[in-house]
Amino acid sequence: MAKSLDLEEDCFTNKFDEKATMHARFNYYPPCTRPDRVFGLKPHSDGTVLTILLLDRDVGGLQVMKDGVWVDVPTLPHSLLVNLGDGMEIMSNGIFKSPVHRALTNSVKERLSVVMFCSMDPEMELKPLEGLIGDKRPRKYKSMKTKDYIASLFETFAEGKRAIDLVKV
Numbered sequence: 001m002a003k004s005l006d007l008e009e010d011c012f013t014n015k016f017d018e019k020a021t022m023h024a025r026f027n028y029y030p031p032c033t034r035p036d037r038v039f040g041l042k043p044h045s046d047g048t049v050l051t052i053l054l055l056d057r058d059v060g061g062l063q064v065m066k067d068g069v070w071v072d073v074p075t076l077p078h079s080l081l082v083n084l085g086d087g088m089e090i091m092s093n094g095i096f097k098s099p100v101h102r103a104l105t106n107s108v109k110e111r112l113s114v115v116m117f118c119s120m121d122p123e124m125e126l127k128p129l130e131g132l133i134g135d136k137r138p139r140k141y142k143s144m145k146t147k148d149y150i151a152s153l154f155e156t157f158a159e160g161k162r163a164i165d166l167v168k169v
Helices: 086-091 146-159
Strands: 021-029 039-044 050-054 062-066 069-072 080-084 101-104 111-119
Touching: 021 039, 086 146
Parallel strands: none
Antiparallel strands: 021 111, 039 101, 050 080, 050 111, 062 069, 062 101
């Protein structure tokens, strides 16, 4: 990714020092008799840098917003889905995008997924990389400590908003 932006090869990976964090979440979505009225997880983007997801091998339910339309993410047994989070969108100064997505329930089958959230050191400043800011590409995001961004993520999620909108210049 860094090479595609003509940056030093380790400019993103060097943000993951010994104080970087990784959290796992195991999701269980039981069958729901009214999937038209119940979200498994409402629309949001991930506040992390990267999210790695092991999807259910048989039952779909993950959708991504593309051009204002919800698109089903196909199930692919024994594979991992890597999702860019808000942290990567901020560091790339908006070049890479953090997709809005949601999880739906199924009326007949249960669904399982495992998610790994990868974030930088909570005390590290989350900001656009200097090599991606200039006269032709002005700064699009303010700087903020990673821990403060993650805290704002939980507040905005409860309100149905995106935390990344709070740090846009």
